[in-house]
Amino acid sequence: MAGALALQSGPLPDxxxxxxxxxxxxxxxxxxxxxxIDSDSDNTxxxxxxxxxxxxxxxxxxxxxxxEGTGQAATGGAISLYGDAxxxxxxxxxxxxxxxxxxxxxxxxxxxxxxxxxxxxxxxxLVLFAxxxxxxxxxxxxxxxxxxxxxxxxxxxxxxxxxxxxxxGSVEAALKYFLxxxxxxxxxxxxxxxxxAATGSLLLSDIASSLGDADGMTGILGMGVLMLLGGFxxxxxxxxxxxxxxxxxxxxPAPISAFLSSASKAAGFAIAFRVFVEAFPLxxxxxxxxxxxAFQVLAVVTMTLGNFAAATQENVKRMLAYSSxxxxxxxxxxxxxxxxxxxxxxxxxxxxxxLLVYGFMNTGAFLFxxxxxxxxxxxxxxxxxxxGARAPMACVAMSVFMFSLxxxxxxxxxxxxxVLFYSAIEAGFWWLAAVGAVxxxxxxxxYSRVVKAMWIEDAAPTLELGSKxxxxxxxxxxxxxxxxxxxxxxxxxxxxxxxxxxxxx
Amino acid sequence: MSxxxxxxxxALVAVGIPLGMMAASAILRPSVPEQGKSATYESGEIxxxxxxxxxxxxxxxxxxLFVVFDIETVLIFPWTVIYRSALSQxxxxxTVLLPMLVFIGVLVVGLVWAWRNGxxxxxxxPLAKRRKTERQDA
Numbered sequence: 001m002a003g004a005l006a007l008q009s010g011p012l013p014d015x016x017x018x019x020x021x022x023x024x025x026x027x028x029x030x031x032x033x034x035x036x037i038d039s040d041s042d043n044t045x046x047x048x049x050x051x052x053x054x055x056x057x058x059x060x061x062x063x064x065x066x067x068e069g070t071g072q073a074a075t076g077g078a079i080s081l082y083g084d085a086x087x088x089x090x091x092x093x094x095x096x097x098x099x100x101x102x103x104x105x106x107x108x109x110x111x112x113x114x115x116x117x118x119x120x121x122x123x124x125x126l127v128l129f130a131x132x133x134x135x136x137x138x139x140x141x142x143x144x145x146x147x148x149x150x151x152x153x154x155x156x157x158x159x160x161x162x163x164x165x166x167x168x169g170s171v172e173a174a175l176k177y178f179l180x181x182x183x184x185x186x187x188x189x190x191x192x193x194x195x196x197a198a199t200g201s202l203l204l205s206d207i208a209s210s211l212g213d214a215d216g217m218t219g220i221l222g223m224g225v226l227m228l229l230g231g232f233x234x235x236x237x238x239x240x241x242x243x244x245x246x247x248x249x250x251x252x253p254a255p256i257s258a259f260l261s262s263a264s265k266a267a268g269f270a271i272a273f274r275v276f277v278e279a280f281p282l283x284x285x286x287x288x289x290x291x292x293x294a295f296q297v298l299a300v301v302t303m304t305l306g307n308f309a310a311a312t313q314e315n316v317k318r319m320l321a322y323s324s325x326x327x328x329x330x331x332x333x334x335x336x337x338x339x340x341x342x343x344x345x346x347x348x349x350x351x352x353x354x355l356l357v358y359g360f361m362n363t364g365a366f367l368f369x370x371x372x373x374x375x376x377x378x379x380x381x382x383x384x385x386x387x388g389a390r391a392p393m394a395c396v397a398m399s400v401f402m403f404s405l406x407x408x409x410x411x412x413x414x415x416x417x418x419v420l421f422y423s424a425i426e427a428g429f430w431w432l433a434a435v436g437a438v439x440x441x442x443x444x445x446x447y448s449r450v451v452k453a454m455w456i457e458d459a460a461p462t463l464e465l466g467s468k469x470x471x472x473x474x475x476x477x478x479x480x481x482x483x484x485x486x487x488x489x490x491x492x493x494x495x496x497x498x499x500x501x502x503x504x505x
Numbered sequence: 506m507s508x509x510x511x512x513x514x515x516a517l518v519a520v521g522i523p524l525g526m527m528a529a530s531a532i533l534r535p536s537v538p539e540q541g542k543s544a545t546y547e548s549g550e551i552x553x554x555x556x557x558x559x560x561x562x563x564x565x566x567x568x569x570l571f572v573v574f575d576i577e578t579v580l581i582f583p584w585t586v587i588y589r590s591a592l593s594q595x596x597x598x599x600t601v602l603l604p605m606l607v608f609i610g611v612l613v614v615g616l617v618w619a620w621r622n623g624x625x626x627x628x629x630x631p632l633a634k635r636r637k638t639e640r641q642d643a
Contacts, residue, residue, distance in 0.1 A: 033618075035618060
């Protein structure tokens with residue numbers, strides 16, 4: 001366990017394995033210091049630049065660790081720190097890549113979005129602290145750290161949703177988000193206490209080893225597991241705690257919607273994967289604690305509800321919010337298609353790879369909405385009419401995101417969805433894949449409505465776009481290039497994801 | 506089952522003592538009804554206005570800053586208890602003192618930021634001030 005980091009420059013001490021989280025936290029604190037020295041600072045370029053550099057640095061370090069095999073079987077296995085409270089392994093590094101790159105895109109895009117606002121340093125530091133919490137979520141190896149890191153990711157998110165504090169929609173969204181978050185945190189904490197009562201430990205590995213002794217406590221354990229699931233459902237915006245998502249995404253500043261719907265969702269999945277796979281392994285579960293069945297129900301309900309609700313929306317941002325609920329349903333297949341002795345690592349790895357691709361295409365789509373909000377164009381599909389002629393570059397990017405989200409061939413989303421459904425079939429859950437495929441076909445309907453509005457419909461004669469914001473354009477184009485490049489680069493991504501997932505089983 | 510009897514007895518005593526005291530004083534005391542005794546707050550002040558008053562948001566800021574120090578104290582206490590014995594048993598300063606300094610340093614950054622951004626300055630609410638003067642004039 002105490003295997004040193006076998007890096008080329010010689011072994012680093014073990015604690016440096018958490019350095020992606022440390023870098024994010026330090027950058028956030030540095031922004032606080034800058035704001036303390038010059039509290040009226042409106043040097044957005046400095047603030048946005050610093051936070052982008054910090055996120056990219058953390059991304060680089062996490063990527064370097066992943067390539068060097070830190071925490072993986074080749075260099076001595078997962079690195080446990082602080083009495084096993086945190087564990088750095090391939091999966092946590094893989095998810096860290098998602099959080100940091102999304103945070104970097106959001107920080108660049110916010111350059112133009114918050115330029116007119118007060119409290120800019122707070123905006124960026126809250127984004128970085130939320131990213132720190134997400135990184136820690138992917139590393140948590142005990143239910144206590146899971147709870148703390150989940151709160152660390154959630155609390156800045158509430159404040160960020162309310163960032164436009166003179167805007168009624170923003171404040172209302174934050175209040176709803178906060179109340180549902182508080183409710184689900186309470187449910188989650190109660191679940192932790194029940195699991196502790198039944199097994200006598202908070203460490204995931206200890207919970208797993210004492211599952212067999214919990215004979216008379218199966219009822220309590222089952223309730224506890226169900227409540228933990230509720231806590232994760234909130235973070236991943238899945239049924240039954242999904243209804244905050246459309247409100248919060250619609251009211252929040254669009255870059256924050258991008259951040260929440262991509263990074264925050266991935267963080268929820270990171271922690272759900274680890275907790276369920278490590279603490280409640282399938283082979284040793286007492287009868288009556290069948291969490292896989294619960295996830296199968298949730299996956300089907302979540303993807304169906306998300307897609308059907310998205311198809312009825314008139315507001316593009318709301319449509320994307322429901323589509324992100326639908327995608328949570330697809331990613332839930334990673335936990336729903338598990339069997340004792342099945343090809344579990346392939347299923348889980350496919351879900352992780354889908355979340356990575358989703359991180360690019362969904363962030364990009366929400367950042368395009370931010371761009372449209374910046375121009376002051378309306379929010380419905382009709383308002384997007386003829387945008388293609390005025391801003392072709394951004395609209396090409398948006399079309400890439402839409403088709404990729406729908407899972408059409410020449411984009412990254414095609415492979416990730418294909419591999420996800422294929423691995424579900426391989427594991428014997430053809431009906432999960434079938435429901436997913438039907439839902440994907442339905443999703444093409446509402447995604448193509450955006451594309452049709454942008455390129456085929458004629459613009460209203462009054463349509464007038466302002467300047468072309470550099471930061472937003474950079475982020476949108478970067479996300480589009482990422483989505484495109486993930487098609488040829490999908491092979492190494494899926495191989496890495498499935499390799500690091502193997503270590504969990 | 507038997508060990509729960511003690512808890513039940515304790516509960517009986519807990520309910521019984523206040524009830525007994527109230528009953529005893531009701532029997533012993535003279536009854537002198539008076540209007541002032543039925544007022545909501547028997548403090549000699551005549552209540553004015555309703556209880557639905559908007560408090561200054563600053564109370565909230567101070568309470569929030571208090572929580573920072575509160576948690577800090579809770580975490581420093583166990584550290585002070587083991588500090589000397591940890592050092593005498595050969596732990597280095599870097600593992601005993603440094604993490605706590607880092608922890609306090611993080612809190613100091615937060616406090617300085619809050620201070621610089623005016624969280625501890627007592628801002629007077631113009632609305633509350635106007636109401637106060639209106640009340641005094643009336």
